[in-house]
Amino acid sequence: MKCQDYSLNRQTERENLNLNPLQRGGVLPPESRQALYEFSDGYSICDYCAGRLDQISKPSINSFLEDMASFIGADHARTVHGAREGKFAVMHALCRPGDTVLMDGNAHYTSHLAAERNGLNIVEVPSSDDPEYRIDAEGYQETLDELNDMGEDVSLVLLTHVDGDYGNVTDARAIGKIAHDSGIPFLLNCAYSMGRMPIDAEKWNVDFVVGSGHKSMAASGPIGILGVQEEWADMVLKRSNRHQVKELEMMGCSSRGAPIATLMASLPHIIDRVNQWDVEVEKTRYFVSEMEKISGVRQIGVRPTEHDLIRFETPFFHSIAGKHPRKGFYLYEELKKRNIVGIKRGQTQWFKCSTYGYSQEQVHYIANSFGEIAAKYREMAD
Amino acid sequence: MKCQDYSLNRQTERENLNLNPLQRGGVLPPESRQALYEFSDGYSICDYCAGRLDQISKPSINSFLEDMASFIGADHARTVHGAREGKFAVMHALCRPGDTVLMDGNAHYTSHLAAERNGLNIVEVPSSDDPEYRIDAEGYQETLDELNDMGEDVSLVLLTHVDGDYGNVTDARAIGKIAHDSGIPFLLNCAYSMGRMPIDAEKWNVDFVVGSGHKSMAASGPIGILGVQEEWADMVLKRSNRHQVKELEMMGCSSRGAPIATLMASLPHIIDRVNQWDVEVEKTRYFVSEMEKISGVRQIGVRPTEHDLIRFETPFFHSIAGKHPRKGFYLYEELKKRNIVGIKRGQTQWFKCSTYGYSQEQVHYIANSFGEIAAKYREMAD
Numbered sequence: 114m115k116c117q118d119y120s121l122n123r124q125t126e127r128e129n130l131n132l133n134p135l136q137r138g139g140v141l142p143p144e145s146r147q148a149l150y151e152f153s154d155g156y157s158i159c160d161y162c163a164g165r166l167d168q169i170s171k172p173s174i175n176s177f178l179e180d181m182a183s184f185i186g187a188d189h190a191r192t193v194h195g196a197r198e199g200k201f202a203v204m205h206a207l208c209r210p211g212d213t214v215l216m217d218g219n220a221h222y223t224s225h226l227a228a229e230r231n232g233l234n235i236v237e238v239p240s241s242d243d244p245e246y247r248i249d250a251e252g253y254q255e256t257l258d259e260l261n262d263m264g265e266d267v268s269l270v271l272l273t274h275v276d277g278d279y280g281n282v283t284d285a286r287a288i289g290k291i292a293h294d295s296g297i298p299f300l301l302n303c304a305y306s307m308g309r310m311p312i313d314a315e316k317w318n319v320d321f322v323v324g325s326g327h328k329s330m331a332a333s334g335p336i337g338i339l340g341v342q343e344e345w346a347d348m349v350l351k352r353s354n355r356h357q358v359k360e361l362e363m364m365g366c367s368s369r370g371a372p373i374a375t376l377m378a379s380l381p382h383i384i385d386r387v388n389q390w391d392v393e394v395e396k397t398r399y400f401v402s403e404m405e406k407i408s409g410v411r412q413i414g415v416r417p418t419e420h421d422l423i424r425f426e427t428p429f430f431h432s433i434a435g436k437h438p439r440k441g442f443y444l445y446e447e448l449k450k451r452n453i454v455g456i457k458r459g460q461t462q463w464f465k466c467s468t469y470g471y472s473q474e475q476v477h478y479i480a481n482s483f484g485e486i487a488a489k490y491r492e493m494a495d
Numbered sequence: 496m497k498c499q500d501y502s503l504n505r506q507t508e509r510e511n512l513n514l515n516p517l518q519r520g521g522v523l524p525p526e527s528r529q530a531l532y533e534f535s536d537g538y539s540i541c542d543y544c545a546g547r548l549d550q551i552s553k554p555s556i557n558s559f560l561e562d563m564a565s566f567i568g569a570d571h572a573r574t575v576h577g578a579r580e581g582k583f584a585v586m587h588a589l590c591r592p593g594d595t596v597l598m599d600g601n602a603h604y605t606s607h608l609a610a611e612r613n614g615l616n617i618v619e620v621p622s623s624d625d626p627e628y629r630i631d632a633e634g635y636q637e638t639l640d641e642l643n644d645m646g647e648d649v650s651l652v653l654l655t656h657v658d659g660d661y662g663n664v665t666d667a668r669a670i671g672k673i674a675h676d677s678g679i680p681f682l683l684n685c686a687y688s689m690g691r692m693p694i695d696a697e698k699w700n701v702d703f704v705v706g707s708g709h710k711s712m713a714a715s716g717p718i719g720i721l722g723v724q725e726e727w728a729d730m731v732l733k734r735s736n737r738h739q740v741k742e743l744e745m746m747g748c749s750s751r752g753a754p755i756a757t758l759m760a761s762l763p764h765i766i767d768r769v770n771q772w773d774v775e776v777e778k779t780r781y782f783v784s785e786m787e788k789i790s791g792v793r794q795i796g797v798r799p800t801e802h803d804l805i806r807f808e809t810p811f812f813h814s815i816a817g818k819h820p821r822k823g824f825y826l827y828e829e830l831k832k833r834n835i836v837g838i839k840r841g842q843t844q845w846f847k848c849s850t851y852g853y854s855q856e857q858v859h860y861i862a863n864s865f866g867e868i869a870a871k872y873r874e875m876a877d
Contacts, residue, residue: 114565114766117558119759123533126542139537146535149753151505153531155521155709156716160508176499183496194576194717197746205612222738223747229735230587230743327537327752334538334752335576335717353611356604361612364579365605370709370716370754371531377501384496 125454130471130479133455134277134422137469138309138329141375148378149333152371159369164358166366167191177377184384185307185322186315187340189350191360192326192368192376196304197223199323199339202362203300204231204269206349212268215256215297217248217283219276224302236260236267244413244426246279248272250287257295270297274312275305278465279414280422282306289318298345304328305422307338308383309469310390314340321345330383332376336368386470393469396476397421400468403480407487408494413463421469429487431462432495444486451482507836512853512861515837516659516804519851520691520711523757530760531715534753541751546740548748549573559759566766567689567704568697569722571732573742574708574750574758578686579605581705581721584744585682586613586651588731594650597638597679599630599665601658606684618642618649626795626808628661630654632669639677652679656694657687660847661796662804664688671700680727686710687804689720690765691851692772696722703727712765714758718750768852775851778858779803782850785862789869790876795845803851811869813844814877826868833864 126136141149152158152172161171168175174192182190193199200223204214210232216224218240228235238256241247253270260267270292275282285301292299300321303312307324308331314322320342327334341349350360359365386393401412401423409429412418434441441459448456456464468476487494508518523531534540534554543553550557556574564572575581582605586596592614598606600622610617620638623629635652642649652674657664667683674681682703685694689706690713696704702724709716723731732742741747768775783794783805791811794800816823823841830838838846850858869876 114562116562116763116766117555119555119559121530121533121554121756121760123539123542123554126539127533127536133542135538135541136536139539141535141537148503149531149535151503151509153523153528153715153757154509154518155523155714156517157505157508157521158716159517160505160515172503172505173499173501177501180496180498194580194749195751198576201746222741225737226735226741226743226746229737230746332537333535334540335750335754336752353608355607355611359604359608361608364583364608364612367576368717369577370718372717372752372754374503375535378503381498384498 129449129452129454130475131455132453132466132468132479134465134467135328136455137421137467139327139331139334140470141331141333142379142382144382145331145375145378148374149371152374156369157371158373166363166369172374172377174373174377177380180380181338182340184380185324185338185340186313187322188343189341189346191339191341191350191363192373193323193337193339193363194335194367195327195337196302196323196325197227199337200224200227200271200300200302201230202339203321203349204228204233206351206362207298208233208268213260213265214269214271215253215260215267216271217273217276219246219248219278219281220271220273221277221302221304224271224273233268244411245415246413247281247415248276248283250284250291253288253291257291267295267297269300271300271302274301274303275420275422277305277422279424280305280418280420281415282419285319286317293318305420309387309393309421311387314342321349326372326376330376331379333372336372336376393421394419396468396471396473397423400476400480403477404483407484421467422465423467424463424465426463427461429494433490433493434461436493437490443490447486447489448482453479453482511831511834511836512857513837514835514848514850514861516847516849517710518837519803519849521709521713521716522852523713523715524761524764526764527713527757527760530756531753534756538751539753540755548745548751554756554759556755556759559762562762563720564722566762567706567720567722568695569704570725571723571728573721573723573732573745574755575705575719575721575745576717576749577709577719578684578705578707579609581719582606582609582653582682582684583612584721585703585731586610586615588733588744589680590615590650595642595647596651596653597635597642597649598653599655599658601628601630601660601663602653602655603659603684603686606653606655615650626793627797628795629663629797630665632666632673635670635673639673649677649679651682653682653684656683656685657802657804659687659804661806662687662800662802663797664801667701668699675700687802691769691775691803693769696724703731708754708758712758713761715754718754718758775803776801778850778855779805782858782862785859786865789866803849804847805849806845806847808845809843811876815872815875816843818875819872825872829868829871830864835861835864
């Protein structure tokens with residue numbers, strides 16, 4: 114048989130300024146590209162395995178997991194295939210089908226899927242209305258009180274630390290305290306925060322924390338981190354009855370390949386950049402202020418932003434699309450001419466973007482490019 | 496905080512002849528190293544996703560999965576994180592806790608873990624005695640008859656196509672027929688066969704087939720393939736109630752990163768090498784015949800071998816270890832001097848090895864090296 118052509122190149126996304134928030138936090142530093150080269154082949158990480166991935170000492174996965182646990186304030190750390198698989202594992206270990214899990218209204222779809230795959234009932238804490246979509250501790254308290262009044266037990270409280278729609282940063286510590294005061298374990302989804310900004314599971318009353326290597330930790334996907342506090346280790350890191358050394362929820366071993374090598378190589382880089390988080394937020398606020406100089410452009414979500422993921426309403430760009438011969442594609446095409454990609458083709462009414470990791474000069478160039486395009490087509494706008 | 500040194504290099508395993516069976520089938524061809532470079536960063540595969548990984552057309556994951564399904568004789572193919580995650584997904588979709596799954600006595604530990612994590616009861620079809628450890632269709636028939644007599648339902652029949660202890664190739668088609676005649680779905684674990692030798696799920700009465708990219712398909716781990724026949728697609732590829740486009744057992748998307756790019760790039764290479772399987776088996780038989788010229792060395796498992804994974808009993812090498820000043824380490828050290836690695840340090844009584852993918856000259860050199868070491872220490876042997 115003959116294979117079709119799979120178009121296995123990514124030159125456009127590699128060589129241009131890519132504003133897709135999904136891609137900003139996963140860019141590898143040079144040392145992780147080297148690790149990828151070293152560990153390219155198959156089961157490369159398993160040469161010196163004595164039965165448990167997390168105990169391998171060459172390369173030092175065991176030391177890495179100690180460092181990672183310390184970095185996020187958890188007693189134990191394991192690699193998982195991503196944040197979603199970490200959430201599934203926690204729910205699978207803790208809950209029975211029919212149990213209720215409480216989560217925020219801005220939760221990622223994978224939190225829903227992890228619960229649904231486990232047969233769990235989801236109750237949501239609604240966000241505030243447009244334009245903030247804020248999730249707050251009071252909402253969690255109220256919903257828990259209501260459930261309590263109805264006599265409904267909650268097995269797990271989940272919070273999306275930073276959501277993927279608005280980049281709102283929630284008060285994990287306050288919500289963790291509410292969960293703990295109710296005697297309910299607390300899972301924090303840090304897919305958009307771990308590796309970008311400081312995380313302290315212990316201080317924040319977090320029992321389980323998940324992060325995403327490909328989303329926010331400068332690693333090749335698929336890889337994530339699951340942090341577990343000692344109190345829950347027996348349950349979540351339970352061993353197999355038949356194969357005493359193997360952890361059941363990890364299916365024996367999780368990350369058996371190159372991505373873990375990239376995450377290991379990236380950890381020092383991540384520790385450094387997390388310390389620079391304030392600078393990233395400042396750059397983003399500058400970017401927002403420049404973008405909002407364009408007529409009608411408005412950042413949606415909590416203001417001023419506390420994260421690099423930004424959702425803009427852009428009615429001005431949308432009104433141009435109605436008259437432009439290239440319709441909605443003009444924006445993508447004009448940006449690409451300026452070596453900027455990552456805004457979906459045809460999307461003009463609103464978009465999400467991030468300038469995470471770009472220099473102040475690059476951020477200025479990007480904002481200026483949007484301004485240029487707006488000026489160029491000003492007469493087409495309503 | 497400061498990270499420990501993780502020793503992120505693999506020069507020894509990359510630059511020497513590596514006999515570890517786990518590593519032989521996962522070596523990337525040059526085109527897959529290029530794909531790894533292109534898709535190094537984070538969520539690289541997801542630039543053009545419209546909601547479903549398996550439907551992405553740039554790169555053409557959709558075309559790749561069509562080709563893969565056709566290659567293995569399945570109606571549908573999905574990428575999973577590895578064979579174990581594929582087995583877990585099938586059991587999770589099909590079975591309820593307390594259900595019984597029938598599997599061979601040579602099953603990989605991950606088949607046990609997939610069942611245990613799903614709360615399933617395992618019944619085993621024993622292998623024949625030493626030295627063959629053969630799994631045959633009659634054994635499956637007998638065990639099914641016994642279970643039937645006891646009134647015990649079986650939800651799933653699992654077979655390890657080629658086991659990882661002896662490299663025995665089982666008669667999947669005959670066992671598939673027995674399962675089907677009993678009205679029980681049949682799952683074939685092809686971790687050591689898919690990508691090495693031809694697989695035909697349809698012809699072999701296979702409902703679900705799993706393969707391992709890192710073990711046998713020249714891909715960076717973690718990645719595997721799950722093949723599903725149409726009859727079971729509604730169940731195993733069931734969509735989420737809340738997120739209609741997302742497949743529940745895939746948690747929305749599975750392989751969101753570099754490994755899938757390497758597997759895609761490797762498929763043409765894999766198709767070619769599977770057609771050369773007879774040559775690989777012949778080379779291995781030659782290797783066995785040369786090794787068995789050493790006093791007491793004996794291949795364990797079905798003879799003549801039909802696979803490249805070989806288990807040798809090596810009492811001769813073990814008897815030397817008793818007198819050698821380096822104890823059991825001498826064998827590893829003597830091999831390493833000859834640029835051969837992959838036999839565990841200190842192991843001399845028996846070992847598993849594979850020369851898969853090496854040239855006839857290299858295989859000759861490897862066998863000759865063992866012969867040289869045997870001759871060198873002949874006087875130390877009992």
